[in-house]
Amino acid sequence: MVLLSLTASHRELDLDALERLSTGSSSVGRVVVRTCGPVAGAVVISTCNRFELYLDVDAPLSGDSVRHATRHVAELVADASGVTGDVAARSFTVRTGPEVTEHLFAVASGLDAMVVGEREIAGQVKRSLAEAREQETTSKTLELLFQTASRTSKRVGTDTELGSAGRSVVALALDLAERELPPWDGTRAVLIGTGSYAGASVAALRARGCDDIRVYSQSGRAEIFAESHGVQPAASLVEALADADLVVSCSGARGRLPAARDEPEAEPERLADVVAGNFGGPTTLPRGLMGEDAPEASLGHVLDAAALVRARERAADRAGDEPEPRPLVILDLALHRDVDPRVADVEGVLLFDLATLKARAPAVAHDVVAQAQGIVDAAARRFEETRLGREADAAVVALLDEAEVRAVAEIAADVARLTDELAARDQPAPDESDVEAIARDVRRRVHAELHDKIVAIRARATAEARAAEAALVQGAEALTAEASAQRDAGPSQRR
Known part of the structure; x- marks a missing residue:
């Protein structure tokens, strides 16, 4: 699973452009999930100063595939909003992997708002998830992502002056x-x-x-x-x-x-x-x-x-x-x-x-923003560690399943061997307690042998996920830089 987000907000666009882009936003999540096979889930945040699309993609992505996926989603947004595909593609800032988590947590906490510290955005993030549930476009990963974002927002609200300022x-x-x-x-x-x-x-x-x-x-x-x-x-x-x-x-x-x-x-x-x-x-x-x-x-x-x-x-x-x-x-x-x-x-x-x-919009004291940002960063790191661990768990579960098959076979062989030995001495066959003792010994030995393999699998899975996400980030950065250059260029310079 890869997290991918496309963001258009007051930071990148003037409000007129943002308004055009977000027209018809209520249908975009449904359309993306129904028409894009690899997309397992989608949640749309559409507020007075931002339009964001969060995607859970069940497919390996490279920098090139991020570009293609973004272009496809931009075309869908364009169809719903009435702008051209080029305008939609230029309007988005693309994020992948950990950047998605960090951004959403910052948004939910009011750090990326037009009025920094705005608390109303937290409710809008919750409603976006609720609407996605109603439209049946969520996924397990997006559910956990948005729920964690809401918990992070609450902590910023209770633990910093940003939450007590009543800014909106x-x-x-x-x-x-x-x-x-x-x-x-x-x-x-x-x-x-x-x-x-x-x-x-x-x-x-x-x-x-x-x-x-x-x-x-x-x-x-x-x-x-x-x-x-x-x-x-x-x-x-x-x-x-x-x-x-x-x-x-x-x-x-x-x-x-x-x-x-x-x-x-x-x-x-x-x-x-x-x-x-x-x-x-x-x-x-x-x-x-x-x-x-x-x-x-x-x-x-x-x-x-x-x-x-x-x-x-x-x-x-x-x-x-x-x-x-x-x-x-x-x-x-x-x-x-x-x-x-x-x-x-x-x-x-x-x-x-x-x-x-x-x-x-007034500025906020730097130390207050820094404290809130620290809470957001820590929460994002914890979420990503958990997410990467879950991805490694699939390989570990497969290894444990394989080990259980092996253990069952070894237990059967040991019980048969003991039965033959007892029969040769005219003694009764092994009872239930004998079989349980054999099973415990076999499973203890098999699982001990698995320990190093499990550690290696987790380390390898984490390293591969981070390497893949680094490649995705590079592709997203290139795409965003291209879009930014086109936004900054005069009309005559745009292709």
């Missing part, structure tokens, strides 16, 4: 919004979406003293979410916006079909039908997507500029004699941009998106 994309976004808002106890907030970031936003808003929170959802889940979180559902987004000071949008519902609202794993082909004009025209979704009185929404945005202008007009009417309505701060935390960027041009509106947050 949501917290950073609210920090940036705070200076433009009324006091929190007088702020009226609207959430768009009912996923994990919406839940984290409710908790973060309440911690700051904001209790006037409403939630809107295209999928019709607003009332369920509102009841479970103690907030108010909003039937019309335009109405809610007209009376809001702050909007936190984190639905990631860009481009979804109304008919698929309750189906989080809507197939990309259905979305392609919309783009092709088979549902409401080539560039629009049906009226009502953003509330009964919203204008037709442009495909791809939960909140467009026209709807916001209408909401601001209502806010101005309600303001009456006041010189202008209260300003509106919008936080777009969805990778697939819930909010049309042109919203920033509407008077009285301030828009913060993920690109803004990435540029303003």
